[in-house]
Amino acid sequence: MEKNYSNYDLDNLDVQILSILMEDASIPYTEIAKKLIVSGGTIHVRMKKMEELGIIRGSNLIINPQKVGFDITAFLGIYLEKGSQYSDAVEQLRQVKEVVELHYCTGQYSMFAKIICKDTSHLRKVLNEDIQGLKGIQRTETIISLEESIKRQITL
Amino acid sequence: MEKNYSNYDLDNLDVQILSILMEDASIPYTEIAKKLIVSGGTIHVRMKKMEELGIIRGSNLIINPQKVGFDITAFLGIYLEKGSQYSDAVEQLRQVKEVVELHYCTGQYSMFAKIICKDTSHLRKVLNEDIQGLKGIQRTETIISLEESIKRQITL
C-alpha cells in the first residue's frame, strides 16, 4: 500500500487540503472543493494519493480527557540502568495504558514519557506500581502539567 | 451547546463507541452498530449526546510529520524570570508555529513545550531567534527526541 518515496513534494493544493482537514476531519470534500475552487473528484484523488504515500496516517476522534475523568497529565523523565535496555523498556511501557507517548532521547534522560491519569492517587499507583518496578529502569523524574495552554498540530 | 455537567457517567456502550472512533474516526456508524449489536440510530444518538456534553472535541486528520519534511521533535523546559509572566509567555509562544504543545507545570521548569521542526538548522533558528529572545524567558533546556516509540490516546 505505502509507496517508498521518503519525501514527496506536496504542491500548494495538497498542503491546503491537509491544513483544512488537520483542524477538522469531518469537513466534506465538496465543501473543501468549493473553497479551493476545484472539483470534488480532485480532492478525492489527492487524498487517495497522500494516503498511499503514507503522508496521512488516519483520523482520530478527539475527546476531552477531563470530561471522562482523566484530569492529570504528567511527563516522566526516565533513567535506564543501561542504554541497551531500551527496546525492552519500550515493550514494558507499552503495556502501561496510561503512557500515551514515549520518546528515546538525548539529554539527561534516556527516555521521556507522557502519561495521562484520572487523579493523583491513580498517578501515584502508575508511578509506584506500574513503572518504577520495571526491569532496567533506574529512576524517574516527574513533571506534572497544571494546564495545557497550547495543543495543536504542525502548520505546513 | 455544551451542557454544564462537569462529569457525566458514560455507560459501557458510550465507552466502546468512543474507543473505536478514537482509533479511526472514519469508521461508519453502521459498522460500529453491527459490532456492538445495536442500531445505527442509537450510535447517532449517543454521539450527539456526547458532543453536546463536550466530551467529544472534534476530529483530526493525522499526518506523518516526517513524510512532509518535519523530522525533529524536541521538548523544551522553560525557565521564566517571574512566574507572573506566564500568560504573556503563552501568548508569545502561540505565535511560534513550531510549538505544538505548551504546559504550565510543577517541578524545575516553569513551562514545558513540545516543538516540531524540519531539521537541525530549523530547530536552531526556532530556539535562538524565536524563543530565547522572548520577554520573560530566562533560559531553556532542550531534549531532542530521536525516536517516538509510542503515540496513542488514552484507553477508557
Place this chain on the structure above:
DNA sequence: GTTGAAAAGTGCTGCGA
C-alpha cells in the same frame, strides 16, 4: 491532472414500540 455526473454508501430525522 481535472472535470462533472451517476452510482453506492452513509448520516440524519421522525414515527412507532
Place this chain on the structure above:
DNA sequence: TCGCAGCACTTTTCAAC
C-alpha cells in the same frame, strides 16, 4: 429510550477533456 425506514447528503467511480 431504542429501533426501523425513508430522505438528504457525501464519497467514490469513471468516461471524457
